Amino acid sequence: MNPRSVYIHIPFCTHKCHYCDFTAYVVGGQPVDEYLEALEREMAQTVEAVPPETIETIFIGGGTPTVLTPRQMETLLQAIRRYFPRWSPELEFTVEANPGTTESELLSVMVDGGVNRLSIGAQTFRSDLLERIGRVHSVEAIVRSVEEARSAGISNVSLDLMFGLPEQTVEDMEEALERALALKPDHFSVYSLKVEEGTLFHTRLLQGKLPLPSEDDELEMYQRTRRRLTEAGYHQYEVSNFSRAGRKSRHNSTYWLNLPYYGLGTGAHGYTRGQRHQNVKGVKEYIRITRDGLPAADVHPVHRSEEMENQLILGLRLLEGVSRRVFQNRFGTEIETVFAHVLPGLLDKGLIVCEKDRYRLTERGLLFGNEVFSSFLGEAA
Structure with a gap:
């Protein structure tokens, strides 16, 4: 896309x-x-x-x-x-x-x-x-x-x-x-x-x-x-x-929602075709490099595990939370399967809740969001 x-x-x-x-x-x-x-x-x-x-x-x-x-x-x-x-x-x-x-x-x-x-x-x-x-x-x-x-x-x-x-x-x-x-x-x-x-x-x-x-x-x-x-x-x-x-x-x-976007200009980040990039910083360097090609300083493919982690880390910032159905349609597997080692602990601590189709932050989770988000890093099975 x-x-x-x-x-x-x-x-x-x-x-x-x-x-x-x-x-x-x-x-x-x-x-x-x-x-x-x-x-x-x-x-x-x-x-x-x-x-x-x-x-x-x-x-x-x-x-x-x-x-x-x-x-x-x-x-x-x-x-x-x-x-x-x-x-x-x-x-x-x-x-x-x-x-x-x-x-x-x-x-x-x-x-x-x-x-x-x-x-x-x-x-x-x-x-x-x-x-x-x-x-x-x-x-x-x-x-x-x-x-x-x-x-x-x-x-x-x-x-x-x-x-x-x-x-x-x-x-x-x-x-x-x-x-x-x-x-x-x-x-x-x-x-x-x-x-x-x-x-x-x-x-x-x-x-x-x-x-x-x-x-x-x-x-x-x-x-x-x-x-x-x-x-x-x-x-x-x-x-x-x-x-x-x-x-x-x-x-x-x-x-x-972890969707792709163009990122243009010095220091800008972008996410296109499964790759994230960050452009060079510095106005003069940016001007110089664009004369010969794209000004990306760093480009890395987003592997499936990282993309799944981002889906949770970014999506849980939204108070409506992350849709289990959207996750399964996008990745062909269930959230509970991928994050079997993470979700039970967060649920037990009262930091997240699962209601119908969605995982979302609780009131307590909203105040300790960084703890919730960081718990998904490196955990995609």
């Missing part, structure tokens, strides 16, 4: 946040136009090797894609349409944006190019906390970006929030939720801070200069988030994601 989803990475930002370990570079002085030309070269080579089906989701992430100028964004959108010409009538086309980078001309170009969903990185609504984590936008810019998106005709708006930030309190999280809810977005992604190696926060953590909330407070932030968003009419459909009816992220669901 060839992919029906496309991920495109724009690695440029106005500023690198203190927690960010993504492939991202401050845009000043970067060869942005040359990068877009390289992206088009990769698109051409990719669709020649793996012709596209009708495309159902497109996601332009970063970095901050909205640091592109209107002309650059138009160039990118035209290239996407050229190499992925068949779009579903229900296409979900998302662009990530940071508050303060959503001026009207750019949004107009995006809408004309087919974009119908904006994912805005709000993170928090406390001004000093935004500054502490390295964000360069204001709280007012969050509100303005939501308003600008809707004025431009983008009705599907998602907000990203974070919890477990340095010096963040449970009350801070509650306030962030209330202020975010006042904007009536269609979707929320709410993630806990993970301090990754190579980030400024990791350096500060090693120096003892990163005052993180306690584990109990972080857990309380998550639980209150779940309760408050549910009360406000949002459905939690994945560990960290909540949506109004019909507004869940169909693109991200491609990952959780």
Whole structure:
């Protein structure tokens, strides 16, 4: 099955946040136009090797894609349409944006190019906390970006929030939720801070200069988030994601359902024809390599056992869980046969439950998801 989803990475930002370990570079002085030309070269080579089906989701992430100028964004959108010409009538086309980078001309170009969903990185609504984590936008810019998106005709708006930030309190999280809810977005992604190696926060953590909330407070932030968003009419459909009816992220669901997708751009991951790849990191190296061929730094075949493990590890992130029937149709064997050494223990601990056709996380399992997911690694019989 060839992919029906496309991920495109724009690695440029106005500023690198203190927690960010993504492939991202401050845009000043970067060869942005040359990068877009390289992206088009990769698109051409990719669709020649793996012709596209009708495309159902497109996601332009970063970095901050909205640091592109209107002309650059138009160039990118035209290239996407050229190499992925068949779009579903229900296409979900998302662009990530940071508050303060959503001026009207750019949004107009995006809408004309087919974009119908904006994912805005709000993170928090406390001004000093935004500054502490390295964000360069204001709280007012969050509100303005939501308003600008809707004025431009983008009705599907998602907000990203974070919890477990340095010096963040449970009350801070509650306030962030209330202020975010006042904007009536269609979707929320709410993630806990993970301090990754190579980030400024990791350096500060090693120096003892990163005052993180306690584990109990972080857990309380998550639980209150779940309760408050549910009360406000949002459905939690994945560990960290909540949506109004019909507004869940169909693109991200491609990952959780372990389906193939194109991954284009420096540092991007892709999954096509039973192989996963990661592209080279570094803008100039990416530009150089695409002149001679595909820019993959690592390619590996996904063997059947790994694919079965991924089906459980990724699928259990969804609150609806993993379908036994879908698993059997895909792999020709039953989940219980493949994971005979794993499932009984997880069931006994009350971390998962089997109801009719599906295995899913319990309430306890939702809080200890990493323990559940890791238990499947290397266990496919």
